[in-house]
Amino acid sequence: MESHIVVIDDEVDFLDSVRRGLITSGFKKVSLESDPMVIAQSLEAGKEYDIALIDITMPRLSGIELLERFKELSPQTECIMVTAIDEARVAVECLRKGAYDYLVKPISKEDLVLSLSRAIERKRLVDILDISKSNDVPSLRKPDAFAEIVTSDTLMFKILKEAELHAQSNVPILISGETGTGKELLARAIHRASTRSGKRYTPINMDALDSNLFSAEFFGHIKGAFTGAQTNRAGYLEETHRGTLFLDEIGNLSVELQGKLLRVLQDGEFIKIGASRPQQVDIRFIAATNADLEKLIVRKRFRKDLFYRLRGGWLHLPPLRQRKDDIPLLVDHFIQSADARFAPKEVTHEALVLLYNYAWPGNIRELKSVVQSAINLSQGAPIAPGHLPDHLVQKSSPRKRGVMDDGPVALQEVEKRHILKIYDQAEKNKSETARLLEISLSTLHRKLESYGVA
Numbered sequence: 001m002e003s004h005i006v007v008i009d010d011e012v013d014f015l016d017s018v019r020r021g022l023i024t025s026g027f028k029k030v031s032l033e034s035d036p037m038v039i040a041q042s043l044e045a046g047k048e049y050d051i052a053l054i055d056i057t058m059p060r061l062s063g064i065e066l067l068e069r070f071k072e073l074s075p076q077t078e079c080i081m082v083t084a085i086d087e088a089r090v091a092v093e094c095l096r097k098g099a100y101d102y103l104v105k106p107i108s109k110e111d112l113v114l115s116l117s118r119a120i121e122r123k124r125l126v127d128i129l130d131i132s133k134s135n136d137v138p139s140l141r142k143p144d145a146f147a148e149i150v151t152s153d154t155l156m157f158k159i160l161k162e163a164e165l166h167a168q169s170n171v172p173i174l175i176s177g178e179t180g181t182g183k184e185l186l187a188r189a190i191h192r193a194s195t196r197s198g199k200r201y202t203p204i205n206m207d208a209l210d211s212n213l214f215s216a217e218f219f220g221h222i223k224g225a226f227t228g229a230q231t232n233r234a235g236y237l238e239e240t241h242r243g244t245l246f247l248d249e250i251g252n253l254s255v256e257l258q259g260k261l262l263r264v265l266q267d268g269e270f271i272k273i274g275a276s277r278p279q280q281v282d283i284r285f286i287a288a289t290n291a292d293l294e295k296l297i298v299r300k301r302f303r304k305d306l307f308y309r310l311r312g313g314w315l316h317l318p319p320l321r322q323r324k325d326d327i328p329l330l331v332d333h334f335i336q337s338a339d340a341r342f343a344p345k346e347v348t349h350e351a352l353v354l355l356y357n358y359a360w361p362g363n364i365r366e367l368k369s370v371v372q373s374a375i376n377l378s379q380g381a382p383i384a385p386g387h388l389p390d391h392l393v394q395k396s397s398p399r400k401r402g403v404m405d406d407g408p409v410a411l412q413e414v415e416k417r418h419i420l421k422i423y424d425q426a427e428k429n430k431s432e433t434a435r436l437l438e439i440s441l442s443t444l445h446r447k448l449e450s451y452g453v454a
């Protein structure tokens with residue numbers, strides 16, 4: 001995801017040189033405007049920018065007046081003020097009015113890039129803080145990247161939003177959560193939502209690597225490095241240059257290998273086996289664990305420095321038993337994903353109650369395999385308790401009154417409950433509901449009408 005930067009200055013030459021400087025430094029979404037009134041009007045119309053670079057001296061509307069409009073209409077935009085005259089009084093006024101930084105012309109490309117990068121980082125952190133404080137369901141800028149993750153849970157939406165914000169930076173991300181909660185699915189979504197999406201995503205299970213394999217697979221080797229090394233071989237690091245490396249089950253990596261990994265994370269470079277010089281790599285690291293790393297640190301089985309390095313952003317996925325309303329939705333999703341010729345159209349009320357009340361220690365992976373097996377057994381008939389494994393029927397906790405205890409359970413009914421739930425969460429705002437559900441407004445209208453909710 002790219003940060004949208006808008007530069008506002010009546011000096012066209014300045015705009016042009018800033019644009020060139022930013023584009024050559026890798027900023028892709030840059031808008032230029034010589035008339036501050038145009039930007040003020042766009043803010044009034046609800047347009048959003050991530051960062052604004054504002055010249056102070058402009059006709060029609062001064063930079064300070066424009067800054068005030070930004071803080072009133074789009075407070076989340078970080079504003080950097082630009083001036084030709086270095087005056088402490090003006091600088092203080094700008095900062096007091098909410099500007100993030102103050103730069104004096106002529107501005108070197110390095111200073112500009114540094115200030116912008118810091119403003120982008122600050123915005124990311126403030127946005128993350130806002131998500132945790134807010135009661136609203138946050139909206140995603142890149143819903144397609146997260147489309148595989150099925151949920152209607154508000155906490156999950158907040159986690160996805162936080163993941164999306166982390167995706168735009170290069171910080172390493174740690175994803176924790178019980179087995180089967182969707183950590184790998186989330187890692188892939190972060191890669192898709194990042195600017196690295198066109199590059200390689202390499203998932204590696206750390207369980208599968210012993211010490212010798214780790215070095216060979218990670219670092220690669222040069223020709224003649226050891227007997228049998230007849231050609232140069234790229235390792236995961238070289239292959240994933242500019243992409244994302246996903247380190248699954250990081251808690252199982254030996255302490256010795258943790259040291260090797262830490263060096264790559266710290267220095268962004270590594271030495272191929274047999275080579276004499278280090279090689280630079282640009283990699284986004286995402287690690288996942290179902291172990292409690294803090295406990296492993298106490299037992300000296302996990303390096304504290306590596307933990308802090310990996311935990312640039314920390315996302316914890318809740319177990320399925322803490323988001324039970326996702327169960328009918330996931331059941332529906334797995335049925336819809338099955339071969340249409342054999343997929344049942346319904347789940348009986350009794351079967352859905354059993355699925356809902358079970359504790360799911362294996363989380364969504366376990367639910368998926370139970371539904372897939374039930375689809376095979378039911379041969380197109382409604383899924384009934386007899387199609388579910390015995391242990392699920394026996395271990396399912398006694399029936400509690402809840403969402404699944406009253407009401408029909410045909411798949412259309414599951415869909416109806418989900419749509420109405422999101423409609424309520426969006427405070428009956430139809431456009432917002434359609435956006436969250438990723439359906440067209442006309443489809444939503446039709447569905448609401450059929451439920452008698454005009």
Ligand SMILES: Nc1ncnc2c1ncn2[C@@H]1O[C@H](COP(=O)(O)OP(=O)(O)OP(=O)(O)O)[C@@H](O)[C@H]1O
Nearest residue numbers: 148149150178179180181182183184185290364365
């Ligand atoms: N929210 C979800 N929506 C749809 N499918 C999901 C969701 N979460 C997980 N799954 C599915 O459940 C299975 C397990 O997910 P995944 O491998 O990402 O879990 P994990 O937390 O990485 O597991 P482990 O810790 O065992 O490696 C996958 O088939 C995945 O597609």
